[in-house]
Amino acid sequence: MSDNREPNCIFCKIVAGEIPAKLVAEDEHLVAFRDINAQAPTHILVIPRKHAKNILEVADTSLVGHLFSKAGEIAVKEQLQNGFRLVVNTGDDGGQTVHHLHIHILGGRAMSWPPG
Numbered sequence: 001m002s003d004n005r006e007p008n009c010i011f012c013k014i015v016a017g018e019i020p021a022k023l024v025a026e027d028e029h030l031v032a033f034r035d036i037n038a039q040a041p042t043h044i045l046v047i048p049r050k051h052a053k054n055i056l057e058v059a060d061t062s063l064v065g066h067l068f069s070k071a072g073e074i075a076v077k078e079q080l081q082n083g084f085r086l087v088v089n090t091g092d093d094g095g096q097t098v099h100h101l102h103i104h105i106l107g108g109r110a111m112s113w114p115p116g
């Protein structure tokens with residue numbers, strides 16, 4: 001289920017199993033795996049299998065809902081009931097470095113606000 005893949009996209013390669021990742025959850029629409037450069041004790045990325053550059057390029061609103069609801073489920077499974085943060089960096093000013101839509105799940109420590 002990785003149609004619409006981008007040949008040079010690192011997250012498409014993770015979806016295809018061409019780059020190893022520590023998988024946390026997956027279903028027909030999404031894959032969740034641990035961030036290689038964790039910024040908190042728990043740092044997981046939830047991505048759609050199908051490539052979309054960012055939130056502005058996803059036509060399928062039910063997919064967006066599914067990604068967020070799965071992110072919440074994963075946070076509970078990871079024992080983050082005390083609080084966690086979901087982050088979607090978008091575009092250059094948003095600090096997006098991998099241009100395949102992803103939700104960061106960050107938890108296991110108190111978060112500060114505002115973000116940098």
Ligand code: 5GP
Nearest residue numbers: 010021033034035036037089095096097098
């Ligand atoms: P962004 O800055 O685009 O919001 O987040 C991209 C995230 O992807 C970063 O937190 C970065 O550490 C993570 N990342 C980049 N390359 C890889 C990789 O090959 N494997 C994993 N597991 N995470 C990656």
Ligand code: ZN
Nearest residue numbers: 009012051100
């Ligand atoms: Zn991709």
